[in-house]
Amino acid sequence: MKTFLLVLLGALTWPAFGSEGQPEIHSVDLDVFDHASVRRGAEHYIHYCQGCHSLKHLRYSRLAKDYQIDDDTMKREFLLGERKMHETLLSAMRPEDAEQWFGAPAPDLSLSARARGADWIYTYLKSFYLDPSRPTGVNNLLVNNVAMPNVLADFQGLQVPVIAHQGGMEYIERLALQQPGTMSPEAFDRALQDLMNFLVYVSEPSQLQRLKLGKYVLGFLLLLTVLLYFLKKEYWKDVH
């Protein structure tokens, strides 16, 4: 019976660690009102992601307006090539090319932070590991046989899987840094946090206005409560 339970437990826990399963998702602290962070995130995005991915719902002009980025900075840092302010952040790569080169199209990331969640993307970008059997030389804990290359490997360094055994099965217990990158793990995390702040903003640019408006509405309701309280006191004064 005990062995049976252990085997059952093994079968149940196996996917939690295995490549087809759901490994632990790490959470990332988000703040779309941190202007400096979102701007850094946008720069990282443009340099390291836009080569393959598009953000077809975001215009450069909207980004500039929401985060008060002046025209000169936009031209210098954000509008690569011949891009114009009124355009959306499209990738120069055609989806069919991506499909041919990587075996899968690089999806538009406009809504990715809502569809997948920022925590998931954050964990995904940290979960690439060396796998010589793959054409890109890497695999990913969250997406088995991932098509995307590890574009941030220079910064993060190279990770290898630490294999553990349980009930006669092998699984990846965790990833270990085999060769450090140009960033410390803390700096790499901060860069990813900036990138996630940007992607969360992109998934709903109007949230800036909505969240700000929310504060005003709450303030108004509070004021109204106070006023009504005094009004009630006034009315009941003569009754008591």
Ligand code: HEC
């Ligand atoms: C060299 C091209 C390339 C670059 C650069 C690139 N990606 Fe990707 N990305 C892909 C491809 C191809 C896929 C599809 C992966 C798959 O289906 O296995 C993908 C998938 C994804 C996904 C979706 C995963 C899923 O299954 O939902 C996310 C999120 C993502 N990339 C984020 C990023 C971010 C953030 C950056 C910049 C740091 C980036 N990518 C840079 C090619 C690229």
